Amino acid sequence: MKKIVVIGKRSNLSRSLKDKITNIHLFGSSDVLSNNFQKKIKDIKPNIIIYNSFFPLNKFNEKTNLDEIIKQTTFVSNIFLKKISAIKSVKKIILSSSSALKNLFISSFENKNKRSLYLSLKLLNEQMLSKYCNDKKIDLVIARLFNLYGNYDNSSIIYKIIQSKQNNKKIHIYNNGFFKRDFIHTNDVVDSYIKFIDTKSSGIFEVGTGHSITINELIHLSGIKKSLVKFSKSNTLEVANSEADTEKLKKIIDVNKFSKIYSYFTSYNSDYIIINSINLSIPHIKSAEYSNVLETLDSNWVSPVGPQINQLEIDLSNYNNFGYCAAVTSGTAAIHLALINLGVGKNDYVICQSFTFVASANPILYQQAKPIFIDSESDTLSMDPKALEYCLINLKKKNIKPKAVIVAHIYGMPGKIYELLKICRKYKVKLIEDSAETLGASINNIKCGTFGDIGVYSFNGNKIITSGGGGAVISKKQSDIKKIKSLSTQSRENYIYYHHKNIGYNYRMSNVLASIARAQLKDLDNKIRNRKKNFIFYKKYFKKFSNINIMDYNGSSKFLHKSNYWFTNILFNKIKFNQLLGLIEDLKKENIETRPLWKPMHMQPIFKNCQYYGNNNSEKFFQRGLSLPSSSNLTIYELKYIKSKLEKYLTKYE
Numbered sequence: 342m343k344k345i346v347v348i349g350k351r352s353n354l355s356r357s358l359k360d361k362i363t364n365i366h367l368f369g370s371s372d373v374l375s376n377n378f379q380k381k382i383k384d385i386k387p388n389i390i391i392y393n394s395f396f397p398l399n400k401f402n403e404k405t406n407l408d409e410i411i412k413q414t415t416f417v418s419n420i421f422l423k424k425i426s427a428i429k430s431v432k433k434i435i436l437s438s439s440s441a442l443k444n445l446f447i448s449s450f451e452n453k454n455k456r457s458l459y460l461s462l463k464l465l466n467e468q469m470l471s472k473y474c475n476d477k478k479i480d481l482v483i484a485r486l487f488n489l490y491g492n493y494d495n496s497s498i499i500y501k502i503i504q505s506k507q508n509n510k511k512i513h514i515y516n517n518g519f520f521k522r523d524f525i526h527t528n529d530v531v532d533s534y535i536k537f538i539d540t541k542s543s544g545i546f547e548v549g550t551g552h553s554i555t556i557n558e559l560i561h562l563s564g565i566k567k568s569l570v571k572f573s574k575s576n577t578l579e580v581a582n583s584e585a586d587t588e589k590l591k592k593i594i595d596v597n598k599f600s601k602i603y604s605y606f607t608s609y610n611s612d613y614i615i616i617n618s619i620n621l622s623i624p625h626i627k628s629a630e631y632s633n634v635l636e637t638l639d640s641n642w643v644s645p646v647g648p649q650i651n652q653l654e655i656d657l658s659n660y661n662n663f664g665y666c667a668a669v670t671s672g673t674a675a676i677h678l679a680l681i682n683l684g685v686g687k688n689d690y691v692i693c694q695s696f697t698f699v700a701s702a703n704p705i706l707y708q709q710a711k712p713i714f715i716d717s718e719s720d721t722l723s724m725d726p727k728a729l730e731y732c733l734i735n736l737k738k739k740n741i742k743p744k745a746v747i748v749a750h751i752y753g754m755p756g757k758i759y760e761l762l763k764i765c766r767k768y769k770v771k772l773i774e775d776s777a778e779t780l781g782a783s784i785n786n787i788k789c790g791t792f793g794d795i796g797v798y799s800f801n802g803n804k805i806i807t808s809g810g811g812g813a814v815i816s817k818k819q820s821d822i823k824k825i826k827s828l829s830t831q832s833r834e835n836y837i838y839y840h841h842k843n844i845g846y847n848y849r850m851s852n853v854l855a856s857i858a859r860a861q862l863k864d865l866d867n868k869i870r871n872r873k874k875n876f877i878f879y880k881k882y883f884k885k886f887s888n889i890n891i892m893d894y895n896g897s898s899k900f901l902h903k904s905n906y907w908f909t910n911i912l913f914n915k916i917k918f919n920q921l922l923g924l925i926e927d928l929k930k931e932n933i934e935t936r937p938l939w940k941p942m943h944m945q946p947i948f949k950n951c952q953y954y955g956n957n958n959s960e961k962f963f964q965r966g967l968s969l970p971s972s973s974n975l976t977i978y979e980l981k982y983i984k985s986k987l988e989k990y991l992t993k994y995e
């Protein structure tokens with residue numbers, strides 16, 4: 342029978358463990374510091390230690406000297422590790438940590454408040470234990486717990502709500518009630534710990550129910566009177582929303598003081614266990630989106646009219662430092678309106694990039710116009726200027742003047758827009774810049790979308806920022822945007838009654854969604870930084886593969902291209918398409934989503950009768966390219982997990 346020592350007498354979890362597991366010896370911090378602790382432990386000969394570290398946060402305030410806090414909070418852990426280092430029987434340590442550390446690597450660390458300190462100290466403890474277990478070659482389970490309630494806990498929010506319900510007592514919630522949280526009963530946590538004890542396990546586990554609920558929903562479910570609940574406006578005390586960034590964290594806590602624990606930690610390579618699947622590109626929502634939606638609902642502007650839409654258009658123009666903007670329902674709608682604005686109609690020719698998502702080309706068909714497809718270049722993945730010019734010369738010979746060219750900057754990388762624009766000007770054809778995938782990317786610090794006659798963006802769920810579906814059209818001409826806004830609102834004329842001279846569309850963005858987009862736009866540069874970190878991580882890893890190139894283009898001395906790193910893609914020098922699909926299947930079994938690059942439009946059955954000019958670059962990208970998980974909220978653990986699984990399968994392709 343396994344012998345188990347639990348440290349942390351005052352913890353609700355420790356006491357619940359003791360209730361359920363018979364062979365447990367429970368010690369408090371003062372026991373650890375006492376002289377006979379080592380002897381007691383030696384006599385027990387524990388196989389497993391559960392460390393429910395306790396931080397006396399109530400002793401500190403924002404003015405407390407940081408060194409002092411660190412000394413005190415790591416004091417017990419340090420002594421403890423020293424005292425158990427001679428105990429050979431220990432095979433595993435289970436450390437109770439916080440689920441709030443999940444987002445640690447991805448966000449900003451603005452507030453030097455207690456919650457941030459709490460996270461920093463939890464992290465420090467994970468690092469200390471990681472180093473120790475790594476050195477001693479014993480298993481470490483880091484259990485990142487969500488919000489616990491039940492048994493001995495009479496400070497949890499759920500306990501407070503129950504009390505309020507029973508006794509009509511007032512309660513104070515220290516946030517605005519709109520944060521999602523996963524509440525897990527201590528008994529369920531104990532069950533997870535029994536699994537950690539009974540099975541060979543190590544790594545980082547998120548221990549929660551997988552179902553989250555806001556405190557507002559909880560209050561609603563409990564049926565307590567709203568008048569009894571007082572919310573704080575402040576959200577700085579929220580664990581779930583306290584976000585930290587290691588760089589800034591390192592500045593605040595000099596981790597080098599602890600014998601380079603930080604570097605041990607980051608090179609610590611245990612097999613991380615990832616519970617949820619890792620997708621290619623998912624939304625990254627923070628607290629500002631919640632409060633914006635709440636405010637918008639409160640204002641009752643719940644329609645495709647309202648101040649959030651107008652302000653989003655101003656925000657986007659300010660971000661781009663450019664022209665005018667119309668917010669619409671999707672990127673596809675934006676392209677459709679751009680084509681209508683340029684007068685594209687039945688049987689007109691529109692030149693379009695072949696290597697793109699189908700939404701670049703579909704609106705050409707909506708207008709019953711005829712697409713002609715152009716290949717991409719190997720470096721930028723965007724339209725090949727030479728192929729475009731060749732096409733235009735050819736069309737000129739046949740006396741065909743196309744109405745527009747749609748250039749799509751792909752996967753976040755700017756195309757050679759100056760060259761393309763020059764050719765369009767030479768042949769007097771308008772350029773639509775499909776920047777759905779490149780919001781925030783730039784050439785010589787001028788933003789993508791602002792070069793052509795009209796630019797479009799998408800705020801779909803997979804994009805670098807999202808409104809949960811949406812898009813925008815931009816132009817330097819106010820008259821274009823005025824017309825596009827009119828088209829997007831059923832072409833309603835300015836009369837007191839409904840009067841229409843032209844066909845119109847219901848393409849205006851909802852005011853509620855605009856409020857989400859506004860919060861997301863404020864965080865765009867941060868999201869670009871995070872995606873760039875993913876790219877750098879992958880780039881470093883793929884260096885050793887001679888058969889794999891990471892797709893990247895930084896421009897020339899004259900044109901500095903800056904990607905928004907929406908997607909990290911790799912290209913195999915040699916791989917068969919069914920091998921690529923096999924690799925995707927293998928990774929899917931490991932809960933990692935990957936995908937071939939865009940299938941070119943000229944290869945799509947729907948466009949099989951269209952003309953195509955090119956050198957088969959886009960076929961090559963499709964058959965040998967792979968998109969990797971690239972979300973801005975990927976954690977370093979997820980990246981390391983992906984790396985370990987790539988390592989498992991990629992060696993086959995070397």
Ligand SMILES: Cc1ncc(COP(=O)(O)O)c(C=O)c1O
Binds near residue numbers: 670798810811
């Ligand atoms: C290149 C490109 N153009 C257009 C779109 C269409 O945007 P939406 O999905 O918002 O309609 C997308 C993405 O979906 C895209 O990747």
